[in-house]
Amino acid sequence: MKIKASFDGLKLALSNFEGEIAGAATEAMRETMPLAKQELRDQITSSGLGQRLANTWRGNVYPQSRRSVNPAGYIYSNAPDIVDAFSRGATIRPLAGRRFLAIPTNNVPQTRARGARKQMTPEEVQLAFNQDLFFKRGPNGRVYAFVNAVQSRNRKSFKPSTKGRLAQGRAEKPVLMFVMVPAVRLPKLLDLDAVAAKWTSRFEASFAQRVEAP
Incomplete structure (x- = not known):
């Protein structure tokens, strides 16, 4: 007697589950990254450093055109030396x-x-x-x-x-x-670590909310 087990149904279920996780993670990242970027811009303007420097903050979510279980939000400044100086209080x-x-x-x-x-x-x-x-x-x-x-x-x-x-x-x-x-x-006017920690937590909460939603 031969016993043959089929895992086709299990594979499909796992595939669907992975797709749900990827969708939730990517949507959460696409929601939180622009808000984190805006807070960095607001931090610069509220410190009196001007809108021009604030606008140097840019951001992207990767991958850009598909979903992933490990999405990445990349925020950067086109004036990194100036931002770094005011975040450290450099001499x-x-x-x-x-x-x-x-x-x-x-x-x-x-x-x-x-x-x-x-x-x-x-x-x-x-x-x-x-x-x-x-x-x-x-x-x-x-x-x-x-x-x-x-x-x-x-x-x-x-x-x-x-x-x-x-x-x-x-x-x-x-x-x-x-x-x-x-x-x-230069005075220490910017706290980049605080913004990063805040929006990492917000991403995790947004992701959890999407996963738990019926």
């Missing part, structure tokens, strides 16, 4: 043997680089105003960098002291361009 120091960091004031003109506007560097300011910066020492190891310039017609900016502008009666005066500091200690 920024000069590189390449320089003694100071140059912190621009509102008097520093803007220039366009790669389609974006940014304030000029000390070297660019010297070229734009056709003169070297001159310095005055201040408290706490700071040094203040100036150029001689005249005010623009709309009185909103400063221009090089050309003969034509001086002939118009515009007075030349020292204009503060940079505050030179030995180092900058």
